[in-house]
Amino acid sequence: MRRPLRRPSLRWRVAAALGLGSLLVTSLLAVATWNLASDYMLRQREQSVTRQAQVNLRLVEDAVSKGSEGLTELLTGLTTSPDSTIMLFRRDDVLTSGRQVDPGAVPPALLAMARDGTPARQRLHADGIPVVAVVQPLSAGQGIYVELFQLSQLDRTFRFISGLLVAGTVLSGLIGVALGSWASRRALRPLTELTVAASRIAGGDLKARLPDQDDPDLAPLASTFNSTADALQQRVLRDARFAGDVSHELRSPLTTMVNAAAVLRRRQAELPGTTGKALGLLTSEVDRFARMVVDLMEISRADQDVDRDEFEPLDVGGLVRGAAPLLLPPDVEIVVEPPPPLVLGDRRRLDRVIANLIENAGRHAGGAVRIAVLHRDGKVRLEVDDAGPGVPEEMREQVFERFTRGTRAGSRGTDTGSGLGLALVAEHVRRHHGHVWIEDRPGGGARFVVELPEVGR
Numbered sequence: 001m002r003r004p005l006r007r008p009s010l011r012w013r014v015a016a017a018l019g020l021g022s023l024l025v026t027s028l029l030a031v032a033t034w035n036l037a038s039d040y041m042l043r044q045r046e047q048s049v050t051r052q053a054q055v056n057l058r059l060v061e062d063a064v065s066k067g068s069e070g071l072t073e074l075l076t077g078l079t080t081s082p083d084s085t086i087m088l089f090r091r092d093d094v095l096t097s098g099r100q101v102d103p104g105a106v107p108p109a110l111l112a113m114a115r116d117g118t119p120a121r122q123r124l125h126a127d128g129i130p131v132v133a134v135v136q137p138l139s140a141g142q143g144i145y146v147e148l149f150q151l152s153q154l155d156r157t158f159r160f161i162s163g164l165l166v167a168g169t170v171l172s173g174l175i176g177v178a179l180g181s182w183a184s185r186r187a188l189r190p191l192t193e194l195t196v197a198a199s200r201i202a203g204g205d206l207k208a209r210l211p212d213q214d215d216p217d218l219a220p221l222a223s224t225f226n227s228t229a230d231a232l233q234q235r236v237l238r239d240a241r242f243a244g245d246v247s248h249e250l251r252s253p254l255t256t257m258v259n260a261a262a263v264l265r266r267r268q269a270e271l272p273g274t275t276g277k278a279l280g281l282l283t284s285e286v287d288r289f290a291r292m293v294v295d296l297m298e299i300s301r302a303d304q305d306v307d308r309d310e311f312e313p314l315d316v317g318g319l320v321r322g323a324a325p326l327l328l329p330p331d332v333e334i335v336v337e338p339p340p341p342l343v344l345g346d347r348r349r350l351d352r353v354i355a356n357l358i359e360n361a362g363r364h365a366g367g368a369v370r371i372a373v374l375h376r377d378g379k380v381r382l383e384v385d386d387a388g389p390g391v392p393e394e395m396r397e398q399v400f401e402r403f404t405r406g407t408r409a410g411s412r413g414t415d416t417g418s419g420l421g422l423a424l425v426a427e428h429v430r431r432h433h434g435h436v437w438i439e440d441r442p443g444g445g446a447r448f449v450v451e452l453p454e455v456g457r
Contacts, residue, residue, distance in 0.1 A: 011188055015180030022176025023169065030165040038158055042123075046132055049149040050121060053134040057145050060088065064142050071095065083129060083150035090143040099148075101126045106146055110135045114144045123151070130155050190218050194225060206233040261286040292420065312347070313455050315340045316380050317373045319350055327358045328368060335372040341380040342455040349428040354382070356421040357448050361386035365446060375454065379434075382450040385441045396438040400426040425450070 008016070056078045063071050072095060075086045079098035087103055088095040089111065094103050105126045110133060113120040119136045126133075130151040137144055193210055200208035209229060210222040261283040268279050317336035324334060343350075361368040365388025372383040391399060403419035429436045434452035441447040 011181065011184040014184035014187075015177050018180030018183070019173050019177030022179075023173035026169045026172035030169050034162060034165055037161060041154060041157070045149075045151065045154055046121060049132050049147070050134055052149075053136060053145070053147045056086070056147060057136050057138070060145055061138050061142070064138060065140075072097070078147075081150065083152065085126070085131075085146075085148040087146040087148075088143055089146065099150075101148060106133060106135070111144060111146075114146075190215075190221070194221070197225065197229075201229060201232070206236060257286050258290050310346070311344045313342045314345050314347055314350060316343055316350070316382060316452070317341055319347070319354055320371055320373055320382070323351065323354050323358065324371075327355060327362075328371070332368055333370040335370070335374075337372075337374045341373050341375060343380050343432065343452040344455050345432050345452065346428075349431065353425050353428050353450065356425050357382075357384040357450075360421050360448075361388070364388060369445070376451070378454055379451040380454045382452075384448045386445050386448075388445050390440060390444065391438050391446045399438070400436065 059074065059078065060071075063074050071088075075088060075095060075097035079086055081098075083099050085096065085098045085101045087101075087106070089103070096103070105124075107122065107124065110120045110122055114135045114137045117137050119134075121135070122133050124131060124133055126148055131148040132151060134147050134149070135144060136146075190210075190213065197208045197210050206229070209226045213219045213222045264279055265283045268276050268283075271279055317340055320334060320336065324332070328334075358368050358371075361384060365386035367387055368384055369387050370383070370385040372381075372385075374381040374383070400422050402423040426436055429450055429452070432452050434450060436448070436450045439447040439449055
């Protein structure tokens with residue numbers, strides 16, 4: 001299937017339009033200048049050579065009427081340059097002087113007009129040189145006077161002017177593109193600022209705002225955007241505070257319920273049949289509820305702004321090794337590439353990322369089998385491999401959403417978790433300007449990958 005062509009950006013369309021417009025206008029001016037200049041210079045040259053030929057004709061007529069024997073010397077003296085040619089056609093011969101040109105190069109039509117008594121003039125090429133041929137009849141039918149004036153110098157002038165006009169036209173088009181790019185960049189700067197601010201808000205930076213604008217056309221846009229961002233920030237903070245307040249208020253009664261459930265669980269073996277099963281379901285739901293409340297409190301803290309000034313350089317390998325004795329069996333492979341991989345972050349949040357990934361592997365995928373901390377192109381890469389069946393392609397983004405538990409969503413009575421663990425991982429990683437995703441583990445299973453910017457040494 002053929003992919004559709006990608007449309008150029010607005011900036012380049014504006015630049016191209018201005019460049020094309022400049023090119024067209026300059027081309028029209030160049031064509032007009034060329035036509036006016038070339039026509040004027042040719043007319044001036046033709047009028048000049050015609051007057052010169054008329055003066056020479058009178059001298060030749062006077063010499064012919066007197067029967068002067070120095071006619072050849074006269075014709076030689078009348079040649080204005082080495083490239084000019086004079087021909088005198090008489091009944092029985094043709095006298096020439098100057099640059100030797102075959103008399104047949106003169107068009108017969110011009111000679112015929114002169115025989116009929118009509119002077120004529122025509123531009124042509126004689127032996128490869130551009131000339132103006134001026135043909136005039138002598139009085140009393142004594143012959144035809146032909147003088148060829150070369151146009152080589154004028155032709156060189158025309159080539160220079162045409163090259164100059166073409167170069168100026170091309171340069172004008174390039175300048176138009178440059179001016180268009182500069183003008184469009186300035187005109188679209190508010191749109192660029194809007195895009196950057198919207199991207200920052202989408203990335204979780206609710207403090208992003210547009211600067212105040214003095215332009216009356218842009219001021220309402222900046223004011224409306226900032227008001228919308230303020231309202232969104234207040235709404236998110238209210239929701240986060242509400243979730244935190246509710247979770248905090250639930251902790252006291254929930255602690256009582258958890259302790260009571262622990263007491264009942266120890267006596268569960270003494271309860272008969274259905275009562276014992278009901279108690280088992282109740283205690284498992286209380287435990288899940290307790291984890292959910294803790295995760296909700298963590299979510300409420302994660303939704304609040306992060307003070308990056310409080311971040312510190314942390315050794316991710318050290319964090320993994322610190323969590324391993326508490327969360328992993330001793331046979332799990334732990335790989336940490338030297339030198340110690342450092343990131344700028346919040347220790348509590350990164351500890352929670354590592355713990356949630358390990359607990360997710362243990363709860364849903366048969367446990368973690370390998371944890372690696374690697375260096376990749378200026379990033380610190382944390383890999384957690386599990387022994388499960390893997391995660392389907394269509395679920396690899398969905399599992400990081402809140403209250404998503406994959407194919408086990410909606411189940412009860414088993415240790416399915418709260419559905420917030422991976423959502424917390426994604427939130428904490430995003431707050432650290434990192435990325436998290438799922439890959440296939442070589443040999444089967446899933447590989448959860450976290451990449452965070454590495455601190456320069």
